Amino acid sequence: MFAVSPKTNCPHIEKSNLLDLKEFKKIPFEELKCKKCDEKDELWICLICGESFCSRYKNKHFVEHNEENPEHCICLGVLDLSVWCYECINEKNSEDKSNEKGSYITSNITNQYIKIIENLKFGEEKKIEEKKNEEINDSEKKEKDENFIIKLDNKNEICSHVKEENIINKFNNSHDTYFKSIIKRQLSNENKSPNFFGGICLICEEKIHYYDDLDKHYNVQKHKLYFNLLDSTLVCMECKSQYYFDIIDDIKYRILFQYLSEINLNLPKNTKLLTKEEIYDEKYKKIINNFKNKKFSKILFMVGAGLSTSAGIPDFRSNTGLFKQLQDKYNLSSPEEFFFLPTFLKNPMYFYEFTKLFDLSKVEATISHKFMNFFVKKNIVKYVFTQNIDGLEKKAKIPDEKLIYAHGNFYNGHCPKCHKSIDINKINEGIQKGEICYCPKCNGPCKPNVVFYGENLPLRFFQKIQECHDIDLVIIMGTSLKVQPFANIPEVTNPNAFKIVFNMEKVGNYEYDILEDDSIFIKGKTDQNVIKFLKDIDLYDEFSEFIKEEYNEDLNKLIGKEKELINVNKNQENEDNKVEKLTEEIKNLDLNKNK
């Protein structure tokens, strides 16, 4: 193969009067052409005078230039940026193949000229090239970015690593808890909104700072999948793919976004949040599933007067409740005043007369009372805390050891002045006869052990509360949750337990409309709703069987009976009639009789 190797020891370079480098830089490179023939393609620049001439393969004008000016022997080829010495050509040894076409020379000096021409020649080209490259890069990047966005709704496009790690399945199968629990755990000790730019490694579930740590974590740990809290995307570090959850209408993803929005994390654009109804459905589904999967084993019931209204006992605070009637009748500043201890001590007959109106002997436990006992007998109830004093829990056969009377009961009596225990039969006798039963010790008026405002709650209430830190579900039924400390039981036991509130109206301070809050409000009459609930958790048949065995009753008939009562207008009429009758009787009480 023919090769030309440069000569490194050209003696003419040192002797030549080369053009000053500063002058050489001024060569108008873009206008370069042969001084003699305007040829532009194959040019030689004379390094002595700086003029350009065409090659020997064009019109040989540089050869001519050298012949005319022998001292102008060093030239630089614009085409290939090589430097030649014509002096050396003249001294050429025909044996020397390397010098066949003259003397191709190299030296530190000539290299400086080459660099200048190189810059002049390629500077612009380089810039153009770089610009071109940038454009190509940009469009490639853009193309890459477009490929980068692989949407989760197109499952076929998900990369193998996401599939390997089963992320989507994990998410789909436990979408309400998967990301939520990870995120919650990672943010647990902080303010809910993350003050870091980052996300969570879906392999080790570590919190990772996006800019500082993500690459490092990936390089060191080789964990590929990452959930970016900044834009709620799933990122595969290996494939450089990013899975966007936005624009997806799937409820599963919307649940995640709902949760993210509730803990103030960033939401992707166009995120559709859940409606209140969807939030309700999700929470309901969750509770139903937990029941079906036997996740609840320490249930706490909290009940109030609303549980017994279907048995014909009016509650306090409903529109048809006794409070309004009592307040109107006695011109009280507040309805509670009727049940103040000082009111009783001043005029015990108010209470004696009032109590006489309630013949509790014929009142029967409702479906809701039996619903509680059903779970007690299944051995998944920690305690039943009741505010009621009507004794219907006992009639529903809920065992004493499970029952906590927060506001006392009618089974025992005492003197509220000296606290002596009094035989309840004597008090009941007095109630029936309309004669106050006085304490044999201090002569104070005696009353059943029902707790009045201003009296302490039974010690057993506080003792049992202490045992309830492990409860997993609180079922709250028929109470306005207005009376403390009863209303606060969930908060002082286990605030993290699920809560189901069966009531006619929304009660309590729970955030029912928030997915993050594990409480659900089931509006309506408890007896109807517990039946629906039992059907939803697939325990209706078992309950029906239980009703037969435990109470020798037919559930269908019980429901029919309730339906009759509840049946829209009829029911309202029935209940209103009962309450009206009672109200009438209260109005007719002669309160001055025993003053």
Ligand code: CNA
């Ligand atoms: P409350 O303040 O009268 O509240 C009752 C709640 O039950 C209200 O929010 C009603 O909307 C709701 N309610 C009424 N009927 C139904 C129904 N069928 N289904 C669902 N919800 C219904 O009564 P609380 O128990 O909250 O108040 C505590 C007081 C009331 C306690 O000290 C009790 O002793 C007292 N109380 C007891 C009885 C009883 O023993 N049956 C009756 C009346 C009052």
